[in-house]
Amino acid sequence: MKFHFQHFLKALLLGLFTLFFANLHITGDIIKYINPKYDYMSKMTVIFFFVLLLIQVTRIWQEKHTHHVCSHRCDHDHGNSHWSLRRVVSYSIVAFPIVTGFMVPPATLDASIAANKGFLVSQGGGQSGGTERKSLMEGAESLVEKEDIDIYSSEHVPLPNENYLSEQEYDGKLRLLQESESIQMTEDMFSTYYGEINDNLESYVGKTIKMSGFVFKEEGLTGNQLVISRFLITHCVADASIIGFLTEFTGAVTIQEDAWVEIEGVLEVGNYNGYDLPLLKATSLNVVEEPSEPYIYPVLKMLGN
Amino acid sequence: MPIFYLGQAIKNQATKERGDSMQSRQKQSYNISTVFVLGILLIILVPLFLGSKTLTIPNSFPQLNTIFLSILIEAIPFVLIGVLIAGFIQIFITEDHIRKWIPKNKFLAVVMSCVVGAAFPACECGIVPIVRRLIGKGVPLYAGVGFLLTGPLINPIVILSTYMAFGNDMEMALLRMGVGFVAALAIALTVSILFKSNQLKKSTGNFESATTGNKKQPFAARLHEMLKHSIDEFFDMSKYLIAGAFVAAFLQTYVSTQSLLQLGSSQMQSTFVMMALAFILSLCSEADAFIGASFRNVFPTSSILAFLIYGPMIDLKNTIMLLSVFKAKFVFVLFILITSIVFLFVNLTILL
Known part of the structure; x- marks a missing residue:
């Protein structure tokens, strides 16, 4: 029997991966990274990693050199050969995300990322922005027709994606949007309402909108203008796109960027670079704590629908 | 630990020397990939060192890390x-199973190889040695190329991940399969016209029979082997994924949409930008959809499609592997063919 250090190292890394994924679910940090809709995938991953760990543990101590089943020519590394710089680098790269994952706490995307993605650009000012927004709207329309699932309820259910709305409830919420004078942009309907308002701006002008979001001051805004923004997460944080309303508020200069605020305002038609866009004239604005679930998730189509 | 391993090392050295010049060529290509991996490490470390100058992690690092x-x-x-299936194939399916289906007619063989590739779940990293063995056993080059191209590009896991990455939208997954398949056909057919011989480096083809000896093993033992294989495949592949994810997160954190748009302001340019990105990132086809999707609000759909089709067919990592199998001239021609045909076909989709 012989102790294989590289097999031990692999087992250690697999163990750490198992812990990392399990920890995400235990602490609930998983929602800082991905749309909770897909969280079963990463739960499955915990099990996969654990099984692989068990298998790998059996390889740490083994007979001198058992003949490997795959031929000499399978191109990957079976950890039987000697050390090289390349191997050290390889293991370091694999260890890197585990180290940063445990050491650096997850952050909520902030205005610096929003600045990179650009808000006004996506409002029609940019070259590809127009088509992008159009496809977002198409998505919103088709979900109005087809969807009856509430992805993200404001009721703080631990797993918001499993909170289903019946079709009547969904239609009811949409009718509420069309008929009421005051629109509450709740998390569950945010992307749907947002799409609908952008699509038919004229029919919503003059209505009161209540929403919360973080403050983003994009280059090109005037002193009393802010974007009250949310990130729309389709799948994971990496695909976030920024949605929100351009807001005018007289005390805007005093509000820090990245602060979370609750606002109430009247919807008007604004203009940027010759494009119409919704503009909120804020009547009240309060700084609040960052919510525990800062992201917005779109209503997604299910397979077979 | 080095002493501990000395015995092993000497033994490996001995086996290596028993091998042919192919081995030394492989060694050479390992050096190329060492440089590549070191380069990626540099990209990872430089921001960390920049941060340590001020003795604090820069504010943007947690953001970058979260995206990463x-x-x-x-x-x-x-x-x-992916690695579980790859392990399964490695242990339970022999090349003969696949080769049986390749017909004699050139065109039919190309079509067939693309179809077999599409039905065969593999990653671009796992498929190169399989293709080498297939061609060594007498499968024509063009059929091997068709298989090489569609294997990683079209398979259930890639389709599923593309479907999910694009917000449960089937359109991108269908486009990826359809356009990718047609492009692969065109590339393989062109190869069948341009090249007559098998283009393998001279030394390959010597060891062909070793894989067939394991059939007698009991199922449990083979399952165990399969999982061990999967583990090694995971460690092999994950480093490229991790490096790729980091580069993508880095770009998102520090490069603004505007500057990327300037880099690829026209349709053609943005397609080239995305293809270059696909090449450099060397992502596994099972995971690249997520990274492609993260560029959705930067680039038009056709450019993202180019990223999704081009990446699985050829990338930096894959090219290094191909160079260890095929003659350099063939790899170069194949690279040019894939690049131009994918570019052409993706841009044609705009007319649809």
Whole structure:
């Protein structure tokens, strides 16, 4: 029997991966990274990693050199050969995300990322922005027709994606949007309402909108203008796109960027670079704590629908 | 530990010397990939060192790290499924199973190889040695190329991950399969016209029979082997994924949409930008959809499609592997063919 250090190292890394994924679910940090809709995938991953760990543990101590089943020519590394710089680098790269994952706490995307993605650009000012927004709207329309699932309820259910709305409830919420004078942009309907308002701006002008979001001051805004923004997460944080309303508020200069605020305002038609866009004239604005679930998730189509 | 391993090392050295010049060529290509891996490490370390100058992590690092980890958390389940299937194929399916289906007629063989590739779940990293063995056993080059191209591009896991990465939207997954398949056909057919011989480096083809000896083993033992294989495949593949995810997260954190748009302001340019990105990132086809999707609000659909089709067919990592198998001239021609045909076909989709 012989102790294989590289097999031990692999087992250690697999163990750490198992812990990392399990920890995400235990602490609930998983929602800082991905749309909770897909969280079963990463739960499955915990099990996969654990099984692989068990298998790998059996390889740490083994007979001198058992003949490997795959031929000499399978191109990957079976950890039987000697050390090289390349191997050290390889293991370091694999260890890197585990180290940063445990050491650096997850952050909520902030205005610096929003600045990179650009808000006004996506409002029609940019070259590809127009088509992008159009496809977002198409998505919103088709979900109005087809969807009856509430992805993200404001009721703080631990797993918001499993909170289903019946079709009547969904239609009811949409009718509420069309008929009421005051629109509450709740998390569950945010992307749907947002799409609908952008699509038919004229029919919503003059209505009161209540929403919360973080403050983003994009280059090109005037002193009393802010974007009250949310990130729309389709799948994971990496695909976030920024949605929100351009807001005018007289005390805007005093509000820090990245602060979370609750606002109430009247919807008007604004203009940027010759494009119409919704503009909120804020009547009240309060700084609040960052919510525990800062992201917005779109209503997604299910397979077979 | 080095002493501990000395015995092993000497033994390996001995086996290596028993091998042919192919081995030394492989060694050479390892050096190329060492440089590549070191380069990626540099990209990872430089921001960390820049941060340590002020003795604090820069404010943007947690943001970068969150994006980086979120890509990995999404991608790793698919990579795991991929390596499990790869392990299964390695242990339970022989090349003969696939080769039986390739017909004599050139055109039919190309079509057939693309179809077989499409039905065969593999990653671009796993498929190169399989293709080498197939061609060594007498499968014509063009059929091997068709298989090489569609294997990683079209398979259930890639389709599923593309479907999910694009917000449960089937359109991108269908386009990826359809356009990718037609492009692969065109590339393989062109190869069948341009090249007559098998283009393998001279030394390959010597060891062909070793894989068939394991059939007698009991199922449990083979299952165990399969999982061990999967583990090694995971470690082999994950480093490229991790490096790729980091580069993508880095770009998102520090490069603004505007500057990327300037880089690829026209349709053609942005397609080239995305293809270059696909090449450099060398992502596994089972996970690249998530990274492609993260560029959705930067580039038009056709450019993202180019990223999704081009990446699985050829990338930096894959090219290094191909160079260790095929003659350099063939790899170069194949690279040009793939690049131009994918570019052409993706841009044609705009007319649809």
